[in-house]
Amino acid sequence: MRWENLTVESGGHSRAADAALFGADAVVSRTFDTPEFRGITFHEVRARSIINRVPGASRMPFEWTVNPYRGCSHACVYCFARKSHSYLDLDTGLGFDSQIVVKVNAPDLLRRQLGSRRWLGEHIAMGTNVDCYQRAEGRYRLMPGILGALRDHANPFSILTKGTLILRDLDLLVQASEVTDVGISVSVGFTDPALWRTVEPGTPSPERRLDAVRTLTEHGIDVGVLMAPVIPFLSDHPAQLRATVRAIAASGASSVTPLVLHLRPGAREWFMAWLGQHHPHLVRRYERLYAEGAYAPKWYQRRITRQVHDLAQEYGIGPARAGMPRRIPEPPDPADEPVSEPTQLTLI
Numbered sequence: 001m002r003w004e005n006l007t008v009e010s011g012g013h014s015r016a017a018d019a020a021l022f023g024a025d026a027v028v029s030r031t032f033d034t035p036e037f038r039g040i041t042f043h044e045v046r047a048r049s050i051i052n053r054v055p056g057a058s059r060m061p062f063e064w065t066v067n068p069y070r071g072c073s074h075a076c077v078y079c080f081a082r083k084s085h086s087y088l089d090l091d092t093g094l095g096f097d098s099q100i101v102v103k104v105n106a107p108d109l110l111r112r113q114l115g116s117r118r119w120l121g122e123h124i125a126m127g128t129n130v131d132c133y134q135r136a137e138g139r140y141r142l143m144p145g146i147l148g149a150l151r152d153h154a155n156p157f158s159i160l161t162k163g164t165l166i167l168r169d170l171d172l173l174v175q176a177s178e179v180t181d182v183g184i185s186v187s188v189g190f191t192d193p194a195l196w197r198t199v200e201p202g203t204p205s206p207e208r209r210l211d212a213v214r215t216l217t218e219h220g221i222d223v224g225v226l227m228a229p230v231i232p233f234l235s236d237h238p239a240q241l242r243a244t245v246r247a248i249a250a251s252g253a254s255s256v257t258p259l260v261l262h263l264r265p266g267a268r269e270w271f272m273a274w275l276g277q278h279h280p281h282l283v284r285r286y287e288r289l290y291a292e293g294a295y296a297p298k299w300y301q302r303r304i305t306r307q308v309h310d311l312a313q314e315y316g317i318g319p320a321r322a323g324m325p326r327r328i329p330e331p332p333d334p335a336d337e338p339v340s341e342p343t344q345l346t347l348i
Contacts, residue, residue, distance in 0.1 A: 036135070036138075036139075037135070037136075037139070039098055040073060040098050040099075040100060040136075041098060041099050041100070042100050042101075042102050042136065042139075043099065043100065043101045043102065044102050044104050045101060045102065045103055045104070046103070046104060046105045047103040047105060047106065047109060049109070049113070050066055050068070050103065050105075050106050050109045050110045050113060051064055051065075051066055051110065051113050051119075051124065052064065052065045052066070052067065062123055062124075062125040062128075062158070063122060063123070064122055064123065064124045064125070065124065065125050065126065065128050065129070066106070066110060066124050066125075066126050066132075066146065066157075067103075067126070067128070067129045067130065067132070068102070068103050068106040068132055068137075068140075068142040068143070068146065069100060069101065069102060069103070069130050069131075069132065069134060069136055069137075069142075070084065070085070070088065070100070070101035070129075070130060071085055071090070071095070071096050071097070071098075071099050071100040071101055071130065072096065072097070072100070072130035072131055072134050072202075073097060073098070073100060073134050073135045073136060073202045074097075074130075074131055074134055074135075074162060074163075074200060074202040074203045075097040075200070075201050075202040076162075076199065076200045076202075076203065077198075077199050077200075077270055077271050077274040078199065078229055078231070078261055078263070078267055078271045079096070079130075079267055080262060080264050080266075080267050081096075081129045081130050081267075082096045082266040082267045082270060083264060083265055083266030083267065084129065084266075085099070085266075086266060088101065092266040092267075092269075092270060093269075093270045093273075096270075097202070100134075100136050102136060102140055102142075103142070104140065104142075106142050106145070106146060107142055107144075107145025107146050107148070107149060108145070110145075110146055110149045110150075111145075111149040111152075111153075114149055114150070114153040114155055115153070121153070121154075121155055121156075122155075122156075123156045123157065123158065123181070124150065124155060124156070124157045124158075125157070125158050125159075125160070126146075126157060126158065126159045126160070127159050127160035127161050128160060131160075131161050131162055131163050132146075132159065132161065132163075133159075133161045133162075133163025133164075133165040133166050134163055134202075135163075135165075135202065137163070137165055138165060143169055144168075144169055144172060147169055147172040147173065147176060148172060150176060150180070151172060151175050151176040151179060151180070154179045154180045155180060156180045156181040156182070157176070157180070157181075157182060157183070158182070158183035158184070158185065159183070159184050159185070160185045160186075160187060160226060161184075161185075161186060161187065162186070162187045162188075162200070162203045162204065162209060163203075163204065164204040164208050164209060164211070164212045166184075166212060166216075167212055167215055167216070170215070170216070170219060173216070173219075173221055174219055174220065174221065177220070177221055182221065183222070183224075184216060184221055184222070184223045184224070185223070185224045185225065185226050185257075186209050186210075186212060186213050186223060186224075186225055186226070186253075187209075187225070187226045187228055188206050188209050188210060188213075188225050188226075188227060188244070188247075188248060189227055189228050189229045189230060189231065189235060189244075189259075190206065190230070190231070190234075190235035190240060190244050191206045191207070191240075191243055191244050191247050192235060192240065193205065193206075195231070195234055195235060198274075198278055199231070199234075199274070206244075206247070207247075210225075210247055210248065210250075210251040210253075211251070213225060213248075213251040213252060213253050214251045214252050217251070217252035217253070217254075218252070222254050223252075223253055223254060224253055224254055224255040224256070224257065225248045225251070225253040225255070225256045225257070226257050226259060227244060227245070227248065227256050227257060227258040227259065227308060228257075228258070228259035229259055229260060229261035229262070230258055230259065230260050230261065230304050230308075231261050232260070232261060232285075232286070232289055232296060232300070233279075233282050233285060233286075234279070234282075236304060238307065241304075241307055241308060241311060242311055245308060245311040245312055245315055245317070246311075246315055248315075248317065249312070249315035249316060249317050253317060254317070255312075255317060256308060256312050256317050258304055258305055258308040258309075260295075260296045260300065260301045260304050261296065262294050262295050262296070263290055263294050264294045265294075268290075268294065272286065
């Protein structure tokens, strides 16, 4: 993202960090010191484009994405999108968790782009970089406008989320599903509450996420679960896999797709620091397992996939939905996804 040539419409004060990121003359953020958002800074920008093309070299099963946010207060220690914050001159650790870029004009911009003669009505994926139902969405309420635009244009779309806030937009999702193809996937990698509290501290609990799956399913929306990540030596014991798949099946999910933890640059450093603090005895094992790069060895990935698929069959979870991949490809490097260029910062 290019942050130069931003102007301020109102308020604010200059800080050294702002100058380094946005230019010496631009004030570009404000901090909300409230119980709900304490410690989080929102950078409110107006994007030039909101529908992003996924590069042809990407292995993702879709070509277009919409991402109204950058950075994520879910604060998952393993998040592959952390590297994308470095392109904004922001920290990929705590900065990724607390410096949230908000494209405040996303709904209106999407509606205009969907109405363009050049747009052919292709599938749009959301939640592929950071979660569009993270806590910031509770304040900015961008998704109702986005979903309304997609519904009104009968444009097919999918959402991947850990956020139970998606239930706020249940009526819009039902309306959209009546006129176009809607795919919903909820991410639940494990059900261990102690592990969840340390590795995904800003997310709703796995139990609440599965309750959301149940509610969506009860309203006729087909929901799959992305069982991601399966974390080596922490959530991959056969008993843990069984407990997770059993809970997913009980939620009414139509499919379960396992994905083993991957550690790209940016995420790798942050995760390994967390591992050293919470599970120092596992550091050497991780160094060996991920010695060849960002991904666990193929033999390990195949073993987890086979175990989860066998458990899914045992608990009666059907195959992946039509139009959805039977195996979610490895996520692309965050650099693969273009970042919309802001033209103006609005402090609201």
